[in-house]
Amino acid sequence: MKFVLSLTVADEAEKPSLKVLTNLVHGLLICNVDETKAIFCEGHNIKQKPEWISPSGEPVGRKSSNKRIYAEHRVNQTHLLGLFLKNLTIKDGGNWTCRSGDELSQTITLYVAEKVNITVKEVNVVGDEDKSIKLICDAKGFPEPVIQWYRDNTIIDADPTKYIIKQKKDRTQHILEILSLTHLDPGTYTCRATQEKISHFDQKLFHLSVRHKPLILNEFSEKEVYAIMNEIKNITCRAQANPAPIFSWSKRNEERYDLLLANDQVYMSEDGTYSVLMLKVYNEDDLGQYKCSVENDRGRQNFIFDVSLGNKPNPPTSVKAVDIKAFNITFNVTCETCLFNVEGEMAANPNNLTVLGFNFQLVPCKEGIAVPYWENATEFVFNIDNTTETLFTVSPLVNATEYHARVATRNAAGLSDWLPVHPNPKTLDKNNVAALTVSLSLLIVTFFTTLCY
DSSP states (O other): OOOOOOOOOOOGGGSOEEEEEOOOBTTEEEEETTOOEEEEEEEESOSSOOEEEOTTSOBOOBOOTTOSEEEEEETTEEEEEEEEEOSOOGGGOEEEEEEETTTEEEEEEEEEEBOOOOSOOEEEEEEETTSOEEEEEEOOOBSOOEEEEEETTEEOOOBTTTEEEEEOTTSOEEEEEEOSOOTTOOEEEEEEEEEGGGTEEEEEEEEEEEEEEEEEOOOGGGGEEEEOTTEEEEEEEEEEEESOOEEEEEEEETTEEEEEOSSTTEEEOTTSSEEEEEEEEOSGGGOEEEEEEEEETTEEEEEEEEEEEOOOOOOOSEEEEEEEOSSOEEEEEEOTTOOOSOOHHHHTSGGGOOOOEEEEEEEEOBTTBOSOOGGGOEEEEEEOSSTTOOEEEEOOOOTTOBEEEEEEEEOSSOBOOOEEOSSOOBOOOHHHHHHHHHHHHHHHHHHHHHHHO
8 A cells, every 4th residue: 555645835826926017128118208107016915015116226205296206006905006107207217126025026127218209301402513511410319329321222331532421529410421522422311310229210311412514425436426318317415414404506617616506406305314416418518527515504515426428228138027916026137238247447437337226117007098107107126236136026016906017227327218018917916815825725625634534
């Protein structure tokens, strides 16, 4: 026979205990400046009423009309004591202890933070070329925020030749100074203030524009312009400037340039970034040097175009639509007499300009009108990367539409004569294509189902 000895152990819950009823983050109770907080301390089987002790070591008194911080028991619950803190300040941070007599106590660390609050979130700023500009960001908080500057979401590091990053003595005002502004500096600059300890950040955006003299964007290789006799040559002059520039054109006659009037010979873009001289070459007097002048109140820049005659390219030998879909058509183009990959002495002769690509024009056919109105055509421009390339796909097109189509060869001087496409290609009906796809799918399913049986 075995005997089992049974011992009675006192219920752990009956032991005196004291607990602060709050949630801590990394051992801290994090609050914000001006916040109101109530923290309760609960005792079980305690002989003495709990009390709160401030970080200075003084007991927290009871509620009165002028007290911002006080302790108060729940009604008829002497074991539950609340610590009430109104309009918290940073100085209220520290260790707060709830105790019952000399034996039971629990301490929590109160951390009072001041979140960074940047009131003006976004501003537009304007600087001048060759001068500096200071972007000022006021960011006050506790814990002290870490400031990082960005340009178009890319971190900016201090650079004595371009960026100077500094802060005032009180460490609440932060400054990014951008030195020697140029046309490359416009963008969005961001001051981001991060308080990692309280998982908070705020930021301010500066949209910077720079007033600068015109900058002509044409490449040096564009100085040499080739034209075809009795045709119009479009010469484009591109520039960047702030304020928007004014374009003017002039032609050199002996030792001076004579201004060309802004008539139907000159086209100006709506956004002010380029101007096109539509040069009509009727004789050799129309050749020579043309000057594009770009000007604003910051300065003036010129670009000289040298216009000479070049060879008109030969048209394609043949063109055929070889693949037609609902929204695109693929053409096979050949040109047996075209000049491709001209090298050596031949390449230096303007009469041997190499073929650069093909231009396609397509215009929808209209019932009863046999002759297409090419002025309304959509043009597709293709460059030739490989001289063996012959297939070119024009897209997007309108489905179920018959088109007049033509193609021309292109070199630096201009276009060849147009070669029409016969017969007129017609894009497929997308609805019929979808129906055909469904029918084929059903046919395949039926075929394999039959095989299974």
